[in-house]
Amino acid sequence: MHAITKGLLAGAAGTTALNITTYGDMLIRGRPASGTPDEVVGELAYRTGISPGDPKHGPNRETAMGALFGYATGLAVGAAYGAMRDRGGRMPRWLAGPALGAAAMAGSDVPAASLGVTRPTSWGTRGWVSDIVPHLVYGATTAMAYEAMPARRGLLRRRAA
Template sequence: MSLTAGILAGAAGTTALNIAGYLDMTVRGRPASVLPARAAGELAERAGADLGSGETADSRREGLGALLGYATGLAVGGLYGLLAGDRRLPPPVAALGLSAMAMAASVTPLTALRLTDPRDWSASSWVSDIVPHLAYGLTAATVYDRLTRL
């Protein structure tokens, strides 16, 4: 049950993260990040996958980038479920832990692929990354707690 609850919590958290990100884009008028698509393209290239050319390849990179984001959110939730099990963590601890796990799971591969370096981020870039991940953590922790109380 804890793995399933974690995956479901991760799905809810990913939805909250996306809503927070799109709300930020709407309010501040900022463009979508190009990093997920670039990471997808880099990973596809390393795997020897041909994504095509031109607009077709661009569209596939964008789609794969988004799917990688969903996979990350589900995986973080599932891992949390396995680690937490039936333990009742204080909600702020669970939320911060999930936020940190999700942020690390998204930034670490991008950094390893040398597509970004968080040491060079502006304050605005940090806020654009932290706030959606906090939304992920708060939502995932709440959903996980409710599901494991059933």
């Protein structure tokens, strides 16, 4: 299996694990979903002059696009990991999970902070834990899923006739 394909699949597994962790936290604490992804999409739409639609449908499109951005981030980090591994890049196994989690977290938090949608300095302990833990779960799952998949095989050999 090609390393980038492995990375995409591992990133999909990690993204699923991140979502399960996040929704589990919402269930246990009774907290609402974060509006940050929707707000990022809204801010991007405003800055680019693209309307998400009328007042009835626009907010729904922003919510959907925010979720799709999250999936894209998870898949992209996984694919990048696969590409790095394909080119001989290695890191200690204990570091792969946290590094992938940090990359995915940066992929969502940096744009949100850069657009002024959120200020991480104001999050507090609960806010940071709610962000860090799911991303660490993402990273660990992505790294383990990648390692669990078979390595790329060489060219098929012809059987001797």
